[in-house]
Amino acid sequence: MAEAPQIFRRIAIAGNPNTGKSTIFNALTGMRQKVGNYPGVTVEKKTGRFFGSHGETMELLDLPGSYSLQVRSPDEAVSRDVLLGRVPDTPRPDAIIAVLDASNLDRHLYLVAQFLELDIPVIVALNMVDVAEQRGLTIDLLALKNSLGVPVIPMVASRGQGLIELKQALSRATLHVSECKAQLPIVLEREVSALSRILKCHAGSVRSEAMLLLSIEDERLAAEVNGNPSLLTEIHAARERLKLSGLDPIAAPVDARYAWVSEVCASVIHRRGEDSHGLTFTDHVDQILTHKLWGWLAFVTMMALMFVCIFVVAKWPMDWIDGAKDWLANLVRSHMADGDFRSLVVDGVIGGVGNVVIFLPQILILFFFLGLLEDSGYMARAAFIMDRMMSRVGLHGKSFVPLLSSFACAIPGIMATRTIENRNDRFVTILVAPLMSCSARLPVYAIMIALLMPASSVWAKAGVMLCMYLLGVAAAFVMAGLFKKTILRSETPMLLLELPPYRAPVVRGIVQRMWERAVVFLRRAGTVILALSVILWALLNYPKPATPNPTRADVLAHSAAGRFGHAIEPVIAPLGYDWKIGIGLVASFAAREVFVSTMGQIYNIEDAKADNEDLRSRMRDERRADGTPIFTPLTCLSIMVFFVLAMQCLSTVAIVRRETNSWRWPLFQIAYMNALAWVAAFIVYQGGHLLGFR
Amino acid sequence: MFPVVPKLTLSTAKCGEQLRVRHICPDCPHCVRLRELGFRDHVVVRKIADGAAVICLLMGTRLALGRELCDHVEVERFAA
Numbered sequence: 001m002a003e004a005p006q007i008f009r010r011i012a013i014a015g016n017p018n019t020g021k022s023t024i025f026n027a028l029t030g031m032r033q034k035v036g037n038y039p040g041v042t043v044e045k046k047t048g049r050f051f052g053s054h055g056e057t058m059e060l061l062d063l064p065g066s067y068s069l070q071v072r073s074p075d076e077a078v079s080r081d082v083l084l085g086r087v088p089d090t091p092r093p094d095a096i097i098a099v100l101d102a103s104n105l106d107r108h109l110y111l112v113a114q115f116l117e118l119d120i121p122v123i124v125a126l127n128m129v130d131v132a133e134q135r136g137l138t139i140d141l142l143a144l145k146n147s148l149g150v151p152v153i154p155m156v157a158s159r160g161q162g163l164i165e166l167k168q169a170l171s172r173a174t175l176h177v178s179e180c181k182a183q184l185p186i187v188l189e190r191e192v193s194a195l196s197r198i199l200k201c202h203a204g205s206v207r208s209e210a211m212l213l214l215s216i217e218d219e220r221l222a223a224e225v226n227g228n229p230s231l232l233t234e235i236h237a238a239r240e241r242l243k244l245s246g247l248d249p250i251a252a253p254v255d256a257r258y259a260w261v262s263e264v265c266a267s268v269i270h271r272r273g274e275d276s277h278g279l280t281f282t283d284h285v286d287q288i289l290t291h292k293l294w295g296w297l298a299f300v301t302m303m304a305l306m307f308v309c310i311f312v313v314a315k316w317p318m319d320w321i322d323g324a325k326d327w328l329a330n331l332v333r334s335h336m337a338d339g340d341f342r343s344l345v346v347d348g349v350i351g352g353v354g355n356v357v358i359f360l361p362q363i364l365i366l367f368f369f370l371g372l373l374e375d376s377g378y379m380a381r382a383a384f385i386m387d388r389m390m391s392r393v394g395l396h397g398k399s400f401v402p403l404l405s406s407f408a409c410a411i412p413g414i415m416a417t418r419t420i421e422n423r424n425d426r427f428v429t430i431l432v433a434p435l436m437s438c439s440a441r442l443p444v445y446a447i448m449i450a451l452l453m454p455a456s457s458v459w460a461k462a463g464v465m466l467c468m469y470l471l472g473v474a475a476a477f478v479m480a481g482l483f484k485k486t487i488l489r490s491e492t493p494m495l496l497l498e499l500p501p502y503r504a505p506v507v508r509g510i511v512q513r514m515w516e517r518a519v520v521f522l523r524r525a526g527t528v529i530l531a532l533s534v535i536l537w538a539l540l541n542y543p544k545p546a547t548p549n550p551t552r553a554d555v556l557a558h559s560a561a562g563r564f565g566h567a568i569e570p571v572i573a574p575l576g577y578d579w580k581i582g583i584g585l586v587a588s589f590a591a592r593e594v595f596v597s598t599m600g601q602i603y604n605i606e607d608a609k610a611d612n613e614d615l616r617s618r619m620r621d622e623r624r625a626d627g628t629p630i631f632t633p634l635t636c637l638s639i640m641v642f643f644v645l646a647m648q649c650l651s652t653v654a655i656v657r658r659e660t661n662s663w664r665w666p667l668f669q670i671a672y673m674n675a676l677a678w679v680a681a682f683i684v685y686q687g688g689h690l691l692g693f694r
Numbered sequence: 695m696f697p698v699v700p701k702l703t704l705s706t707a708k709c710g711e712q713l714r715v716r717h718i719c720p721d722c723p724h725c726v727r728l729r730e731l732g733f734r735d736h737v738v739v740r741k742i743a744d745g746a747a748v749i750c751l752l753m754g755t756r757l758a759l760g761r762e763l764c765d766h767v768e769v770e771r772f773a774a
Contacts, residue, residue: 067727067730067731068727068730070726070727070730072727103754104753104754104755106732106753106754107731107732107752107753107754107755110730110732135754215726217726248720250725250726251720251725251726251729254726254729254730254734255729255734258729258732258734279742282756283742283751283756286742286743286749286756287743290743290745290749291743291745292745292746380758383758384747384749384758387746387747387758387760388745388746388747391746391760396760397747397758493760494723494724494759494760494762494763495747495758495759495760495763496724496727496728496731496757496758496759496760496763497757497758498755498756498757498758499749499756499757499758500756501756
């Protein structure tokens, strides 16, 4: 058995949010962690390996961005805990790559000042030196190296510049702990030393732990000392002594570090020109995109454009996939004798999987647009313009970033809530995030809109799709407001959010993410959807009726799924659904897309003559016993509203369980969302009937 | 009697103005984080957008701050 290579050095990549840490991590390890132009892309530690300049194996930890070791949110806590050696399964790193934005050196050096206090060797990766140069900033690298006492590597990570030098610096036989540190007031140093002596933690980080405890806010202190009353008493006493000597224990270390940073910057940054406060391209664009009226208009226009493209551009590849699916089904039909096995292959496998795969182009276009928003820096602006509305329901704009991410998939959206400081606000955001329409709902909306308005223009179809997405947003807002006033009460948080500069999206990065998404989607289609389709096929075909030569309709009605559909019909009939829709609805609780493949299987099985007919046409022709069509505009709307609001994703349930560390919240989420979906679909269908619609 | 001059805060300052931070209210829940982000006494900021929240430029970084938070940041007009 091959022996695992010995790790020469464990290195953590840390720094402020949005400085290019994951870009450097990907470049060194060859991995493909998500990168984006907004704070909070990375919310948990990622581990990778690479070889140093001499072939030695290094382990690299990509840590979430953090403004300080005095953390305020769960993602920042991950970074602090790793650097302080608090994580049991993660050894304290041997070195830190401090990634700094060269164009914002005076602010980013604050965190470096804290890293230098950790007594871990630091290597500064001075990223985005090209941006600094464009802004008229010249950084004296030698002076910076001397001021910090650590190696400084100028980099443009997005172009791979500086990587070799960084590897060389990391491969040195010994890395030294810098002697250069911010000078703290002597009385504070004395209290830190005294507290260090009674703390039981990693020897290397004891001083930093003491400093953090002395300078933490009162409301966070109790949680930090973990119910140790004697330690709490010591800390309070030390703070009192500091106050008596005229020192604010919270502000003093911050001021001392910034004084040191100012000193360093004064000697290393040289500005060309004097208009450092002039309006930049980003400011001009922000005047529109963050405007209280134009900002909203721009947001809605961008969303509308996205949905128009989903309908217009995706049409051709969808037709190709549909054609390929039919060709394959016909090929199998022409080479196999009629019977159950052919039905399994044609209806279960090709029909079941093909009816879902057909929507891949639309999903990829959705991801392309979301990639543009993430890479350009727009996400933070969306959070900004949403802040007014979010604050009305007791949340702040920062909560909108996870919600916007949930348009792609609720799972990364829920993970992104780790950037939210307050526990109750975070839980509220987790509870409402699955109300945002994810890409798995897209196939359902697309097929229902095609049934609802077959002859309408693309703009009208895109408008209905946009309405479904906005319904999800509105429902998320209403439910968030309700939760904030009842089960998860807390004060409305204050917005504090960094707005990154606009950057041209990197097409390669977006295409790479689309490719990864396509692989995930196809893998899911080839595994989960395929398995579910085969199971459904069996449930839709067995047990067979005892009568000789039964019709396909009889087979379906007599099958296990058919009987189940009939059994639940009283519950779903008020929503306008018949038992066949009921089967699709129940199947979609395993994965939403399965609704489409189930419909495809049901109508294929039932109507043998219509094998080559388009699923939409078959659904359109479907009739109730009294001869009226099943898929009326009201039924289609009712189905879409149900899918907007229902919780039908097992993976999301699992991630909510993990993030809330309890089964209580995911179970509550399933209950409230599905009850909401039923009530809303009922109101749409029955209310529409009362108003005279059909 | 001298007329009481209302304090100028980041929230009440005009958009486009260059300002110097005088003081951050210690009662502010984000006092430490504001300081860590660079909102120290005497630092120069520029208010660049005003609405439900405020955008200001601080040391080359754009920060969006809720209005309530801006009320805690006392500033004075600064002529470059």
